[in-house]
Every structure is written in structure tokens, then in C-alpha cells.
Amino acid sequence: MSAAASANRAWFPGLVLHTIIAQATYNGVRVLISYRTLELGGSGFVLGLMTACYSLVPLFLALFIGRLVDRGYATAVLWIGTALSILPVALAAIAPNLAVLLVATMSLGLGQLLTTVASQALIPQSFPASQMTAKFGHLTLGVSIGQTIGLPMAGMVADATSGNTAITNALWFMTAVSALTLIAAVIVMLRGRTPHVSRAEAAEGAQTPWTLLALRGMKPAIFSSMATLAAVDLMTAYLPLIGEQNGLSVTTVTWLLTLRTLASVVSRLFIGSLTARWRNLSLLWTASAVAGVSVVLIPVFSQPWVLGVLLTVAGFCFGLTQPLTMSWVSALADPANRAAVLSIRLAGNRLSQVAIPSAASALTIVAGSGIVFTIAGALLVLAGGVTWRNEHERW
Structure with missing residues (x-):
């Protein structure tokens, strides 16, 4: 097998790896953000607000992001989502008040939307219909693995640290974990570039x-x-x-x-x-x-x-x-x-x-x-x- 063919095959395992790391981050950090909210004096109402904002921002931007991906910008969206899966975790660790923590929460929710839409869209763009269900199964397998390891990983680090810095230390650890998505994103780039479609051309076919x-x-x-x-x-x-x-x-x-x-x-x-x-x-x-x-x-x-x-x-x-x-x-x-x-x-x-x-x-x-x-x-x-x-x- 040629080096080019091997590289072409390697991008999908890289995508699954990216999904595992990203989902471990989201699953572990969301719980840590709840504890961080309480540390900063947040009430049960504020916890509910944090949860709602995490989901509401993607709710309003989902279709816009989907249109960008349909125009051939899946890898660009994946890179931006990767950045927004790392930086908000660090921001949560240093957040001095609830307002900054809310921004971190909203940004992380947006990062999850971007990486999820891009990852899912790359499958129908890259594989025939006969393979799509199996490939989606592999991708969601990565989701399950990430969700399985994320929370225990964050919890063990928090438990291993005594004192008032336990949650902050766990957030910094999850920042380092999420940074591994950068390596996985580089592997995904082996897939090659998708041709871009102009806004006018995309508008003609968009429903x-x-x-x-x-x-x-x-x-x-x-x-x-x-x-x-x-x-x-x-x-x-x-x-x-x-x-x-x-x-x-x-x-x-x-x-x-x-x-x-x-x-x-x-x-x-x-x-x-x-x-x-x-x-x-x-x-x-x-x-x-x-x-x-x-x-x-x-x-x-x-x-x-x-x-x-x-x-x-x-x-x-x-x-x-x-x-x-x-x-x-x-x-x-x-x-x-x-x-x-x-x-x-x-x-x-x-x-x-x-x-x-x-x-x-x-x-x-x-x-x-x-x-x-x-x-x-x-x-x-x-x-x-x-x-x-x-x-x-x-x-």
C-alpha cells in the first residue's frame, strides 16, 4: 500500500480519536463547571442557567454551521471547534466570577456543536451510502468511549487534590487532555481538502x-x-x-x-x-x-x-x-x-x-x-x- 493510500485511510481513525478526546472533555468538564459554579457562589438557579446556555447557543446556531459545512468548510469548522474545546476549559479554571464562567460554558457548548457537525458531515462527504451506518456507528462508538472515561478521569484528579484548588486543578488537567485533540485534528487533515462552494452557488441548491x-x-x-x-x-x-x-x-x-x-x-x-x-x-x-x-x-x-x-x-x-x-x-x-x-x-x-x-x-x-x-x-x-x-x- 502506498504512503498516500495509508494517509487517506488514517484520517477516519483520527476523526474517531478526536471524538473520543473531545467527548471525554465535554463530559468531564460539564460536571466540573457545576462544582466551579458552586465555588463562585452560584445557586441552583444559576446551575440551571449554565446547563440551559450550554444547549441553547448550539440550538440557535446549528443550521448556520451546517450551511458552512455544506459549502466545503468542514475541516475549518472542525479546527475552530477544536480550539473552542480547549480554551473555554482553561477559562473556566481561571474564571474570577460567574459571568466569565458563563462565557466559558457557552463557548464550550459552541465548540461541541462545531466539532459534532463537522465530524458527522465528513462521513456522508467521504463514504458511499452502503458504508454510512457502519461509519456513524464507529463515530458514535467514539462518543460512548469518551463519555465513559471523561467523568471518572476528571473526578479522580479532583479527588487526588485536597483543598480549595481541587476543581481548578481538575480543570487544568482536562485542558491538557483536550489539547490532545490538536494532534487528532492534524491526522484528520490527511483526508485532503474539500472543494469550497461559493455562497451564491450554495444558495441555489440550499433548501x-x-x-x-x-x-x-x-x-x-x-x-x-x-x-x-x-x-x-x-x-x-x-x-x-x-x-x-x-x-x-x-x-x-x-x-x-x-x-x-x-x-x-x-x-x-x-x-x-x-x-x-x-x-x-x-x-x-x-x-x-x-x-x-x-x-x-x-x-x-x-x-x-x-x-x-x-x-x-x-x-x-x-x-x-x-x-x-x-x-x-x-x-x-x-x-x-x-x-x-x-x-x-x-x-x-x-x-x-x-x-x-x-x-x-x-x-x-x-x-x-x-x-x-x-x-x-x-x-x-x-x-x-x-x-x-x-x-x-x-x-
Whole structure:
């Protein structure tokens, strides 16, 4: 094999490596920012504001970034996102007040948007349709690995440092970790340059968001993605409460959540084999429905082994739904609008992270914490039903 061919192949592993490091940074730093907020005198309201701003900024800029990527600027967007995955972490470490910390939080959220859109868009720009689901599976496998190692890594550094500087030291450590994305970004550059499209030329082929949303299958795909992400967030937030009510230790709950993440890693390892046996939409609606039933049953049982089975099944299904929806929306749009539809999907994810947990948490006041899992599971089952209908009927 020639050196040029080897370099051409190396860029995709570099992209997966970039994803692992970046996701480890986002997952670890977001928790550290919460502790930093409390150190600077922030209240529960301020914590909520930090969380909302992290998701709201990408919500408003997602489509604009997608249009830039569709014009051939994916690698430029990836570089800017890489910088905004490093500098805000250092800014959080030195933030003298909550206002500066809020800027750091918003910048990190923007960095995640930029790297995610660019990374996802490079796949349909580089591989044929027959390989997209497997490649998206590899990319989201990187997401799962990064999320798995990020929080423990940040926590261990914080725990190893005593005194008032523990969180600051952990933020500096995560800054150094995030800087490794620069090396991975250089490897991605081996892919070569994508030809740029002028603004006028891009405008000719660009479709409005409403036109893209009207594409048959677009709304079910986005809904499936939103339901999955909301379920993951709600499960992470409320399983500790369910565990406390059932007398489960913190260690047990942590291991249960780890089982869910590891199951997602396993499913993404084998997604290529699964999609070779079953149609993508059949696999998607089955995974959504099975995950929904598993999530609904979580507050019903208190035995750790039963909860472990439920979380493992749900995690395996979660690992399939995200890459399958990425592949679905990518196939719906023409090349001039593929990054745009991926951005709309990401915007839907961010909206779900703000709206669904807020609504579910309000209902816990009158219905108890179990209602959160009922809502999350019902949305997943509904998403499975909508996908099944899309596969079997012509709308």
C-alpha cells in the first residue's frame, strides 16, 4: 500500500480519536463547571442557567454551521471547534466570577456543536451510502468511549487534590487532555481538502429548514433521536433518586449507569453486522420500542440485578438509535443539504435536552420521580411506532 493510500485511510481513525478526546472533555468538564459554579457562589438557579446556555447557543446556531459545512468548510469548522474545546476549559479554571464562567460554558457548548457537525458531515462527504451506518456507528462508538472515561478521569484528579484548588486543578488537567485533540485534528487533515462552494452557488441548491423538515422520514428520524437523548439524560439524572428510594448505594447506581454506557459501546461495535442482517428502519423501530419498555420498567423493580438487565438492554438499544438516525437523515437530503439536515437533527437534540427534562421534572412534583421514566419510555415507544409507520406506509 502506498504512503498516500495509508494517509487517506488514517484520517477516519483520527476523526474517531478526536471524538473520543473531545467527548471525554465535554463530559468531564460539564460536571466540573457545576462544582466551579458552586465555588463562585452560584445557586441552583444559576446551575440551571449554565446547563440551559450550554444547549441553547448550539440550538440557535446549528443550521448556520451546517450551511458552512455544506459549502466545503468542514475541516475549518472542525479546527475552530477544536480550539473552542480547549480554551473555554482553561477559562473556566481561571474564571474570577460567574459571568466569565458563563462565557466559558457557552463557548464550550459552541465548540461541541462545531466539532459534532463537522465530524458527522465528513462521513456522508467521504463514504458511499452502503458504508454510512457502519461509519456513524464507529463515530458514535467514539462518543460512548469518551463519555465513559471523561467523568471518572476528571473526578479522580479532583479527588487526588485536597483543598480549595481541587476543581481548578481538575480543570487544568482536562485542558491538557483536550489539547490532545490538536494532534487528532492534524491526522484528520490527511483526508485532503474539500472543494469550497461559493455562497451564491450554495444558495441555489440550499433548501429551507421547513422544506427539509417536510422530507418524508425527517420528522420521525429527529423524533427518534430526541426521544433517545432525553431518555439518556433523564436516566442519568433520576436513577440516583430511584436508587436512594430503594436503598441502593452510590456505587451500585454508578455501576448500573456504567453498564448502560458499556452496552451502548457493544452495540456500536456490532452495528455493521446488525445492519447487514436487518433493514435500518426495522432495526431502529425495534430498538426504540424495546428501549422504551425497559425504561418504563425501571421504577417498578428494586433488585439491582433486574435493574442491571433493564439498563443493559436499554443501553444496547440507545447505542443503535443514534447512528441509525444519523444515517437516515443523511440519506434523505441531497449532498448540498446533508450537513444542514444533520444540524437540524442536532438542534432537535438540544431542544429535547432543555424541554423534555424540564417538563418531566415539573410533573414529579405531583406524580413522583417514577413518572420521569414513564414519560421517557412512552416517548421511545411512540418513536418506535412512528418509525414503523414510516417504514410500512406511504405518508
